[in-house]
Structures are given as structure tokens and as C-alpha cells.
Amino acid sequence: MRPLPLVVASLALTLAACADPVDEQSSALEPGDAVAVKSDGGQTFMLHVGGICSQSFTIGTKGENGARLGQWSGVESVDLEIDQRQSMSIAVSQMIGHLDTYCTGSDECLLYVYSNGGAVISQALALTEADRWNILWVFSTASNEGGSEISDNFLAAPVTRLGFACDLADEIGPSDHRAGWNHNDTGGTLFYMLAGRDEWWYTGGFPDFFGGSANDGAVAFHSSAGLNDTFHVSDDAPWACYEQSYHYAGHQAAFTCEGLDVDHNGMTMAGIHELGG
Amino acid sequence: MTPGRRALLAGLALSALLLVWLALWPADGRGPVVNRSTPSPTGEPITPRVPPAAPAKAAVAPARAPAPAEPEAAPESADTDLSPVEAYRRYAVYPPTSRPLHANQSDLIDWNRRHESPRADPDDAEVAILFTADRYHVVGEQTLSPLLDVRRADEPLQVQVLDSRVHLPDGRTPSFTLAPRDGLYAGVITPADWGLTEAARVEVEVAFDAGAGPRTARFFAVYTPDDAVPARFGAVLGDRVVDGSLEVTVEVHVEQAGLYLFDANLFAGGEPVGWTRSKPRLEPGTQRLVLRFFGKVIADRGLDGPFTVEQLRGALAAPGSTPPTVQMPPYPGVITTAAHGADAFSPAEWDDPRKQRRIARLKRLEAMGGPTVTTPAWREGPPR
Known part of the structure; x- marks a missing residue:
């Protein structure tokens, strides 16, 4: 038996099993979540959005030690129920509904989006009259806004879905995401991009889905740093800070120009840690 | 035992086999991610991580003639990290709907191009496979031209196409032909022949054999048939300077009411100047679309007209649908404006109640000790 099919089959089965939804009760908000009422009566929410194949930030989102909501003074954390198992259309329509719920009137929102959640909020803002929402900023960790080469693949199905065991995995490649909508249209909201660069050998080595470009195992730096093309990025290069014109408008680095030496799973919580939550 | 548990156990069992296999492989700390000199378990040379035939994309790949990259809003000064308030202030010197355009913003200039890249064959990493096409959105009578490129060490391989269909x-599943052409395999698909009446996301697939056994490659494209076109561009009604900004007015013949998305780029003497995005709600009938290029964008560039409006395209927004937009046929050409001088445009920063409200909210968040993020200053680069 050649080694690659063994590797792929093993990982695909293991990851698919790990992707099983957990008990929904475990996703309930922590009772200690801080809630602050602003002087105008509105609230400030931190909306958490998960990644590919998730049902919310805490259900189905992979993380080294599970995903939990961040907690900050004066901000109520919310775990958005967004189904990222079937299609972008479902996910985006659910995102729009949540923004209408939490981000209008005297309420205001911050967003913490992980992986493909970055694509979901980007498309939602680009294809709607986003002015109606009070979104202060979007924090995007390991963002798949620019599409993942793992999805955009043409090899055997187990490889195509490595770690992405749901139908939506077919819709999130670089062509679909980059040509699908205008990412420069954020509705005037700044996107803070935090990229990981600790790759996985089975996606960044053999086979190499990323052509040697920096990646976190699931998404390339060109996506997670908000770059406006699939630029080839060498490890440790400060691409996240190279001139605005290499980025989608309104997209800029969060905290670091080189990204973190963390893989895609670890990036789930890395941004929350960086934000002090 | 649940299916998930069975899968997990199967996975663990296979993982155990994998570990045995890995133990026999000299690893470098990340498993068998190896450099060019590492031998394989079979004694055969291991292929480098980057397939030789995979052309490493140039760091800068402008779709037009390259122009000096210039900073937007000049944030490259020796700044320290910026707070959200300061970062937003620097961003918002231009409105979110009209901003500077640079030659390396290929996502706006070559807006309909695809992003597939060569991949190594699963059994022979020296073989690089690329299956792509000339565009992502296809409208009406437009065609789609798929291309299959299979190479070993940068030399095209002879391929037997086993099947190709959409x-x-x-x-x-209508079939199409991929024929040899200059070492590649190219075809032309005419989606109008399919008789579709609604916009659709379609899968284009090819089965082939380049000597290592059957392989399948695929990509997706979005087709909008004539019957589903929601609106079409009409006559250009003129251009003028209004409140220090450039406005270009174009007719749009609307079939379907809804929220529309219009994008266009502005050039002067072939040099990129700015882009604009407009999102009006339009009713059926002939409507007037005003493309507004913000004055400071043009004033900062310092180039005199006449200007050209290029890559004018539009779509009906359909979030919650697949595909999420219904495309109009792009404007078939270039709109040339009058010879407005650069000094006709206002250098004033954008100001707007929405901007001031956002700054006030960001300040309040900062004051109440909420989560905060900093962004490093922009740097020159990347190295060329």
C-alpha cells in the first residue's frame, strides 16, 4: 500500500469523527458573561462565529481545547448559531438575521470570526445595505475570506474534504470566494486579520496544497491576512503589513505583521487570547 | 456503537498503522515534510514541497502595466501600533465606497479571473496538474474556456482525456471537448446551449490519464443565462464634477427589482486612479446610475483628465441564494469623460455623520475598557 492513501484515509476518518456535533447543552453561554448597559440603553455584543462545518462558534468548530466564548468588560459575548455545514447561502442569510438582531438601534457589535466565518461576514456585508448595522470592527482569526486551496481541489474526495467533512467544503475555494463578491466592500467596517503560519505536514508538505506558501494547515496566509490576491508568501515575511494596496480595503493586520506560529485549530482561540478575553 | 464512534476507532486503528510507518521515516520534527535532499522510504528521491512545474506566482502580478505602488492615506510613516480609533480615522479619509486604485489590485481590475493553482499529482509529486478556465462568471452568450495543463519538471505531458463534462x-451532464493545443488541453463551453432559465453554479469536470492512472479534476463557475439577466447597461448620459467629486451617469434597464451592486474603476492616461461601488435599490424600468468617484481620490493622484471608466459591471444581490449574485452583462467598453483637470477635484477628507458616529462608538468602547486591538503601521514592500 502506498503511504498517501493510508495517511489520507486515517486522517479523514479521524477528523470526520472529531467533527461530530457535541451535546448542544454544552454550548450554552457561561453565566458569568459580562453584560453592560450603555448610557443610551443599548448593549455592546461580541458576536462569535465559527468555521467550516460548524453550527456555531462552540459547536463543530475545531479547537485544540475546544472553543469557548471570550469575555471582556462591558461586552456581552454571544455564540451565533450559523450553520456552516451545507452552503454559504444558508450561512450568510443566518448571519444577516443575527446582525439585524444584535447590531441595530442603540445596540452595537464587535465580531470575532474564525476561519470560514470570515468569509460569511465578508459576503454578508458586501451584498447588503450594511449601513443599518452598528458594527465597530471585525476580528478575523485564520480567516478563509480568500478561500482555501484544500477546498479548491480536484483530487480524490477524501483529500478534498480532509478535515472539512461537510457539503459547504465544496464552496469555499479561492475562485468561489475571491471572484464571488467584492471584498473591498465592508460597509466601512475595519477587518482586523490575525493569521497563523504553523502548517500541517499533511496539507502543507505531502501533498502540498499551498505551493510552498505560508499557511496554517487549512488556509494560506494570503487569505488569513486579507490579501487581495493569492500572493506567494514566504514564512515569517511581514505580508500582513505590506502596503494597503496589497490588501482588500479596510483589511489590516491585528497585532502582528508576520502572523502567529499557531496552526488552524489553535487559531480558534488565539485571537481571543490576544484580545485579552 | 454509533457511526461516529466506529469512524473514530477506524481512524485510530489506521493512525496506529500510520505511526509505525512514520517511525520508519526519518522525520524532521514535522513528520515527512522533507527537503530536497531527504531520501524516501523506498529510496526514491522525495519531491520538493513545491512541485517543480508549479510556477511560484510573482509577488506582484499586476493585470495592467505596473505603476509605482503608492500608499493609501499615507499610513506608512514611522508610526507605532494604531488604536481602533486612529486606524479607522486613517481608513476613513476616503469613503468606503470610493477609494484609490493601484495596479496591484487585480481583484478589482481583473475582477472575473479565477484562482486555481497547480497541484501535485497524489502519486507523483513531480507532476503538477492545473485545471482552470478564463473566467468565473459567465453571462448570456459568453463562453467558458477550460484549460488542462499537466506537467513534469515544467515540460507538458501528453494526456488522454477520458471524459469531460459539466x-x-x-x-x-453535458459533455465538452478538450483538445491538444500547444502542449495544453483546451476547450470552449457554450452555456447558452444548456437552456437554463436561472443563474446556476456549475461544476466542470475532466477525467484524464497522464500516465499514472485515471485522475479527476474539477472547478466551479457561475452562469447567468439571458433569461435571468436582471438588468442591462444602457446609454452613457454624461459626466460632471459635483461637490468636488466626479459623477458619471449611465442608464440601466432594469427587469428585476432589488438591491444592485455596481463596481467600476477610473483611470487617467492608463494609470489607475480610483474605484467606486454603488448599491442602489432599483425598480423595473430605465433608471439612472450615478457612479461617484470621490474627489480626494482623484486630487491625491494629481492626474488630469480625460478619465476613463473601465470594468463597469453590475449584479443583483441575492444573499441567501446560490449563487449569491445574479450578474448583468458587463458594460461593453470604456467610458471617456471630459478633460477635467486634477485641480477641479476636492482634496478634502471624507466626512459624514456615519463616520462621526463610528468614531464616537469606538472612543466609548476604548473608554469603557472593552476589547481592543492594535494594528501595526503599514510597511513598504513586498520585496521585488
Whole structure:
């Protein structure tokens, strides 16, 4: 038996099993979540959005030690129920509904989006009259806004879905995401991009889905740093800070120009840690 | 035992086999991610991580003649990290709907191009496979030209195309031909022949053999048939300077009411100047679309007209649908404006109640000790 099919089959089965939804009760908000009422009566929410194949930030989102909501003074954390198992259309329509719920009137929102959640909020803002929402900023960790080469693949199905065991995995490649909508249209909201660069050998080595470009195992730096093309990025290069014109408008680095030496799973919580939550 | 548990156990069992296999492989700390000099378990040379035939994309790949990259809003000064308030202030010197355009913003200039890249063959990493096409959105009578490029060490390989077809949402699978051309395999697909009446995301697939056994490659494209076109561009009604900004007015013949998305780029003497995005709600009938290029964008560039409006395209927004937009046929040409001088445009920063409200909210968040993020200053680069 050649080694690659063994590797792929093993990982695909293991990851698919790990992707099983957990008990929904475990996703309930922590009772200690801080809630602050602003002087105008509105609230400030931190909306958490998960990644590919998730049902919310805490259900189905992979993380080294599970995903939990961040907690900050004066901000109520919310775990958005967004189904990222079937299609972008479902996910985006659910995102729009949540923004209408939490981000209008005297309420205001911050967003913490992980992986493909970055694509979901980007498309939602680009294809709607986003002015109606009070979104202060979007924090995007390991963002798949620019599409993942793992999805955009043409090899055997187990490889195509490595770690992405749901139908939506077919819709999130670089062509679909980059040509699908205008990412420069954020509705005037700044996107803070935090990229990981600790790759996985089975996606960044053999086979190499990323052509040697920096990646976190699931998404390339060109996506997670908000770059406006699939630029080839060498490890440790400060691409996240190279001139605005290499980025989608309104997209800029969060905290670091080189990204973190963390893989895609670890990036789930890395941004929350960086934000002090 | 649940299916998930069975899968987990199967995975663990296979993982155990994998570990045995890995133990026999000299690893470098990340498993068998190896450099060019590492031998394989079979004694054969291991292929480098980057397939030789995979052309490493140039760091800068402008779609037009390269122009000196210039900073937007000049944030490259020796700044320290910026707070959200300061970062937003620097961003918002231009409105979110009209901003500077640079030659390396290929996503706006070559807006309909695809992003597939060569991949190594699963059994022979020296073989690089690229299956792509000339565009992502196809409208009406436009064609789609798929291209299959299989190489070993940068030399094209002879390929036997076993099957090539398109998977439509209604279950039909019309075939197409991929024929040899200059070492590649190219074809032309005419989606109008499919008789679709609604916009659709379609899968284009090819089965082939380049000597290592059957392989399948695929990509997706979005087709909008004539019957589904929601609106069409009409006559250009003129251009003028209004409140220090450039406004270009174009007729749009609307069939379907809804929220529309219009994008266009502005050039002067072939040099990129700015882009604009407009999102009006339009009713059926002939409507006037005003493309507004913000004055400071043009004033900062310092180039005199006449200007050209290029890459004018539009779509009906359909978030919650697949595909999420219904495309109009792009404007078929270039709109040339009058010879407005650069000094006709206002250098004033954008100001707007929405901007001031956002700054006030960001300040309040900062004051109440909420989560905060900093952004490093922009740097020159990347190295060329």
C-alpha cells in the first residue's frame, strides 16, 4: 500500500469523527458573561462565529481545547448559531438575521470570526445595505475570506474534504470566494486579520496544497491576512503589513505583521487570547 | 456503537498503522515534510514541497502595466501600533465606497479571473496538474474556456482525456471537448446551449490519464443565462464634477427589482486612479446610475483628465441564494469623460455623520475598557 492513501484515509476518518456535533447543552453561554448597559440603553455584543462545518462558534468548530466564548468588560459575548455545514447561502442569510438582531438601534457589535466565518461576514456585508448595522470592527482569526486551496481541489474526495467533512467544503475555494463578491466592500467596517503560519505536514508538505506558501494547515496566509490576491508568501515575511494596496480595503493586520506560529485549530482561540478575553 | 464512534476507532486503528510507518521515516520534527535532499522510504528521491512545474506566482502580478505602488492615506510613516480609533480615522479619509486604485489590485481590475493553482499529482509529486478556465462568471452568450495543463519538471505531458463534462443543478451532464493545443488541453463551453432559465453554479469536470492512472479534476463557475439577466447597461448620459467629486451617469434597464451592486474603476492616461461601488435599490424600468468617484481620490493622484471608466459591471444581490449574485452583462467598453483637470477635484477628507458616529462608538468602547486591538503601521514592500 502506498503511504498517501493510508495517511489520507486515517486522517479523514479521524477528523470526520472529531467533527461530530457535541451535546448542544454544552454550548450554552457561561453565566458569568459580562453584560453592560450603555448610557443610551443599548448593549455592546461580541458576536462569535465559527468555521467550516460548524453550527456555531462552540459547536463543530475545531479547537485544540475546544472553543469557548471570550469575555471582556462591558461586552456581552454571544455564540451565533450559523450553520456552516451545507452552503454559504444558508450561512450568510443566518448571519444577516443575527446582525439585524444584535447590531441595530442603540445596540452595537464587535465580531470575532474564525476561519470560514470570515468569509460569511465578508459576503454578508458586501451584498447588503450594511449601513443599518452598528458594527465597530471585525476580528478575523485564520480567516478563509480568500478561500482555501484544500477546498479548491480536484483530487480524490477524501483529500478534498480532509478535515472539512461537510457539503459547504465544496464552496469555499479561492475562485468561489475571491471572484464571488467584492471584498473591498465592508460597509466601512475595519477587518482586523490575525493569521497563523504553523502548517500541517499533511496539507502543507505531502501533498502540498499551498505551493510552498505560508499557511496554517487549512488556509494560506494570503487569505488569513486579507490579501487581495493569492500572493506567494514566504514564512515569517511581514505580508500582513505590506502596503494597503496589497490588501482588500479596510483589511489590516491585528497585532502582528508576520502572523502567529499557531496552526488552524489553535487559531480558534488565539485571537481571543490576544484580545485579552 | 454509533457511526461516529466506529469512524473514530477506524481512524485510530489506521493512525496506529500510520505511526509505525512514520517511525520508519526519518522525520524532521514535522513528520515527512522533507527537503530536497531527504531520501524516501523506498529510496526514491522525495519531491520538493513545491512541485517543480508549479510556477511560484510573482509577488506582484499586476493585470495592467505596473505603476509605482503608492500608499493609501499615507499610513506608512514611522508610526507605532494604531488604536481602533486612529486606524479607522486613517481608513476613513476616503469613503468606503470610493477609494484609490493601484495596479496591484487585480481583484478589482481583473475582477472575473479565477484562482486555481497547480497541484501535485497524489502519486507523483513531480507532476503538477492545473485545471482552470478564463473566467468565473459567465453571462448570456459568453463562453467558458477550460484549460488542462499537466506537467513534469515544467515540460507538458501528453494526456488522454477520458471524459469531460459539466454538472448542472438539474442533473444533466453535458459533455465538452478538450483538445491538444500547444502542449495544453483546451476547450470552449457554450452555456447558452444548456437552456437554463436561472443563474446556476456549475461544476466542470475532466477525467484524464497522464500516465499514472485515471485522475479527476474539477472547478466551479457561475452562469447567468439571458433569461435571468436582471438588468442591462444602457446609454452613457454624461459626466460632471459635483461637490468636488466626479459623477458619471449611465442608464440601466432594469427587469428585476432589488438591491444592485455596481463596481467600476477610473483611470487617467492608463494609470489607475480610483474605484467606486454603488448599491442602489432599483425598480423595473430605465433608471439612472450615478457612479461617484470621490474627489480626494482623484486630487491625491494629481492626474488630469480625460478619465476613463473601465470594468463597469453590475449584479443583483441575492444573499441567501446560490449563487449569491445574479450578474448583468458587463458594460461593453470604456467610458471617456471630459478633460477635467486634477485641480477641479476636492482634496478634502471624507466626512459624514456615519463616520462621526463610528468614531464616537469606538472612543466609548476604548473608554469603557472593552476589547481592543492594535494594528501595526503599514510597511513598504513586498520585496521585488
